[in-house]
Amino acid sequence: xxxxxxxxxxxxxxxxxxxxxxxxxxxxxxxxxxxxxxxxxxxxxxxxxxxxxxxxxxxxxxxxxxxxxxxxxxxxxxxxxxxxxxxxxxxxxxxxxxxxxxxxxxxxxxxxxxxxxxxxx
Numbered sequence: 001x002x003x004x005x006x007x008x009x010x011x012x013x014x015x016x017x018x019x020x021x022x023x024x025x026x027x028x029x030x031x032x033x034x035x036x037x038x039x040x041x042x043x044x045x046x047x048x049x050x051x052x053x054x055x056x057x058x059x060x061x062x063x064x065x066x067x068x069x070x071x072x073x074x075x076x077x078x079x080x081x082x083x084x085x086x087x088x089x090x091x092x093x094x095x096x097x098x099x100x101x102x103x104x105x106x107x108x109x110x111x112x113x114x115x116x117x118x119x120x121x
Contacts, residue, residue, distance in 0.1 A: 036057075
């Protein structure tokens with residue numbers, strides 16, 4: 001079973017994302033910020049990461065930049081899922097190594113489509 005790390009400081013968002021991702025066949029791990037997510041990835045690199053931008057301790061873009069420099073950090077598919085929807089944020093995310101970009105609010109169809117486009121389904 002493929003694994004997805006859901007990284008968001010909102011417990012509600014993590015719970016909704018967990019339900020959607022489990023329904024499409026992922027095993028889920030959760031992290032409340034980028035630092036916690038990085039520790040998780042160092043212990044067990046996931047197949048995918050659903051990532052928020054604005055979080056305490058370490059935000060999403062800082063996490064992504066560090067992840068891509070970790071051993072094996074180039075392999076997870078990273079899908080940003082954030083309220084940041086301007087072109088500069090999207091460009092910054094893609095340049096840092098994001099594979100896809102979803103705007104909040106999201107639904108199961110959007111997540112499934114992005115994960116399918118990324119070859120994870």
